[in-house]
Amino acid sequence: MHGVWRTAAVRRAEAELMRGLPPLALMHRAAAGLAATCTQLLRAMPGKHAGAYGAHITVLAGPGDNGGDALLAAERLIRQGAQATAIAVMGERVHRQALRAFRDAGGRLATTAPTHTDLLIDGIIGIGGRPGLPERAVQLLETIHPRLTVAVDVPSGVDVDTGAVPGPAVNADVTVTFGCRKPAHVLGDAALRTGYLDLIDIGLGPYLECEGYLQVPTLDDMIEQWPFPDELDDKYTRGVVGIAAGSAEYPGAAILATAGALSGPAGYVRYAGAAKAQVHNHHPEVVGTDSVATAGRTQSWLIGPGSGTGEATAHELKQVLARPVPAVLDADAITLLAQSPHLLANREAPLVLTPHDREFERLYGTAPGDRRAEAAMALAKRLHCTVLLKGHHTIVADSDGTVYVNPTGHPALATAGTGDVLAGLVASLLAAGIPAARAAMMGAFMHGMAARAVASEIVSPVASQIAAELPGTIGALND
Numbered sequence: 001m002h003g004v005w006r007t008a009a010v011r012r013a014e015a016e017l018m019r020g021l022p023p024l025a026l027m028h029r030a031a032a033g034l035a036a037t038c039t040q041l042l043r044a045m046p047g048k049h050a051g052a053y054g055a056h057i058t059v060l061a062g063p064g065d066n067g068g069d070a071l072l073a074a075e076r077l078i079r080q081g082a083q084a085t086a087i088a089v090m091g092e093r094v095h096r097q098a099l100r101a102f103r104d105a106g107g108r109l110a111t112t113a114p115t116h117t118d119l120l121i122d123g124i125i126g127i128g129g130r131p132g133l134p135e136r137a138v139q140l141l142e143t144i145h146p147r148l149t150v151a152v153d154v155p156s157g158v159d160v161d162t163g164a165v166p167g168p169a170v171n172a173d174v175t176v177t178f179g180c181r182k183p184a185h186v187l188g189d190a191a192l193r194t195g196y197l198d199l200i201d202i203g204l205g206p207y208l209e210c211e212g213y214l215q216v217p218t219l220d221d222m223i224e225q226w227p228f229p230d231e232l233d234d235k236y237t238r239g240v241v242g243i244a245a246g247s248a249e250y251p252g253a254a255i256l257a258t259a260g261a262l263s264g265p266a267g268y269v270r271y272a273g274a275a276k277a278q279v280h281n282h283h284p285e286v287v288g289t290d291s292v293a294t295a296g297r298t299q300s301w302l303i304g305p306g307s308g309t310g311e312a313t314a315h316e317l318k319q320v321l322a323r324p325v326p327a328v329l330d331a332d333a334i335t336l337l338a339q340s341p342h343l344l345a346n347r348e349a350p351l352v353l354t355p356h357d358r359e360f361e362r363l364y365g366t367a368p369g370d371r372r373a374e375a376a377m378a379l380a381k382r383l384h385c386t387v388l389l390k391g392h393h394t395i396v397a398d399s400d401g402t403v404y405v406n407p408t409g410h411p412a413l414a415t416a417g418t419g420d421v422l423a424g425l426v427a428s429l430l431a432a433g434i435p436a437a438r439a440a441m442m443g444a445f446m447h448g449m450a451a452r453a454v455a456s457e458i459v460s461p462v463a464s465q466i467a468a469e470l471p472g473t474i475g476a477l478n479d
């Protein structure tokens with residue numbers, strides 16, 4: 001799991017670490033790491049230069065330490081034979097010592113963009129920045145056409161703590177950050193502008209507060225935590241999952257949600273609803289019944305995909321919420337809950353809600369907007385449940401304050417029916433005894449992995465293809 005810290009926490013850790021170090025020590029560490037990454041990138045870039053030797057580097061240096069990092073890295077690259085030009089985007093306001101070192105090494109200070117740039121180093125603003133860019137920086141970015149852009153710490157212009165990009169911002173191929181990940185690297189449009197993220201260790205780790213603001217799961221977490229059955233398991237000990245989804249008119253959601261549940265760790269899937277014949281045709285291993293009341297005991301429920309928002313679904317939702325087992329509420333069940341929030345009055349068992357933005361707005365009253373992590377956190381606390389807010393970077397917020405950001409999102413998931421598959425998979429993880437927030441996070445991670453795998457073969461995969469890929473993707477965790 002990767003932790004993500006906000007600016008204030010980074011500043012506190014930095015202050016502690018700095019106490020025992022001479023001035024500029026951290027900046028030199030940051031610059032050394034940044035220069036090393038630039039050298040590697042230049043080595044891999046075809047051209048007349050040999051690594052940094054002979055490469056044309058342009059530095060956009062802002063007024064603070066971010067510009068200082070960029071200038072000191074460029075100084076190192078000059079010593080490796082690069083030709084470097086720096087533009088101080090805010091004129092006189094530039095890191096004096098770093099600029100002196102840059103010029104002493106042979107760096108050129110200019111006011112206009114050079115004609116050719118192999119590598120642009122964005123040292124305009126870092127974690128001390130407000131969103132947006134000075135006008136001069138915008139003009140320069142329009143003029144320079146680098147072969148590669150490396151952002152120092154964060155792509156300048158983004159909102160570091162939320163990942164929002166309300167104005168002009170740098171679009172980086174690679175971002176070299178220091179000490180730890182920040183929200184802008186993993187959330188919102190800023191994450192898309194971060195490009196490949198390279199984390200440089202500057203010794204900050206021991207000084208960071210132990211719990212980061214966000215957690216980003218990794219493949220290793222899935223390998224460690226996926227509940228694979230063992231020799232002593234039977235279908236009941238693996239967990240029984242109930243699916244109340246779809247309808248006679250819309251059986252597709254039932255089939256897809258059931259497929260998601262079947263790909264998960266539960267040993268037994270029961271379907272309750274009007275599409276039982278169609279579900280049985282697609283999935284002969286699923287036991288079908290007409291209603292939640294007649295489905296028998298399960299260790300979890302999913303309700304909502306393709307269910308409709310009529311009386312019948314409202315009745316089934318009450319049945320599900322009255323059962324003392326974890327439940328996933330998706331799609332129409334979320335709309336019904338938004339209309340009747342009192343339904344949660346006596347609910348104590350774990351609950352996962354899986355809204356997209358419009359469903360979130362119905363539940364919360366306002367859309368998640370740019371502050372997606374905070375919005376998901378607020379809803380989870382208000383309803384005392386786990387919220388899986390869908391998006392390119394799906395967020396899973398728990399009422400205890402834990403927030404995960406899923407790193408495996410893929411545009412292939414923006415298609416009808418994929419949410420049904422995900423909801424079924426999460427319900428299956430709940431039936432296997434995985435705690436709610438972890439189940440939602442693991443479901444989102446593997447769902448994204450499966451989408452990526454299919455999308456590498458098929459340009460626009462559909463939900464049933466992603467569902468079909470899931471068992472193989474999950475099975476590979478055990479290799």
Ligand SMILES: NC(=O)C1=CN([C@@H]2O[C@H](COP(=O)(O)OP(=O)(O)OC[C@H]3O[C@@H](n4cnc5c(N)ncnc54)[C@H](OP(=O)(O)O)[C@@H]3O)[C@@H](O)[C@H]2O)[C@@H](O)CC1
Nearest residue numbers: 014026027063064065066125126127128129130132134153
């Ligand atoms: N933390 C660490 O562990 C380490 C941190 N290090 C590095 O330090 C960086 C942080 O440096 P920093 O504090 O000097 O702030 P930085 O981001 O350079 O910018 C602040 C300046 O920009 C200005 N400004 C802001 N927004 C603006 C806007 N939209 N448009 C125009 N101007 C704007 C603002 O001006 P003002 O607010 O006064 O108007 C202020 O002058 C960090 O990202 C990393 O690279 C490493 O060296 C070592 C380890």
Ligand SMILES: [K+]
Nearest residue numbers: 125152154156
């Ligand atoms: K930057």
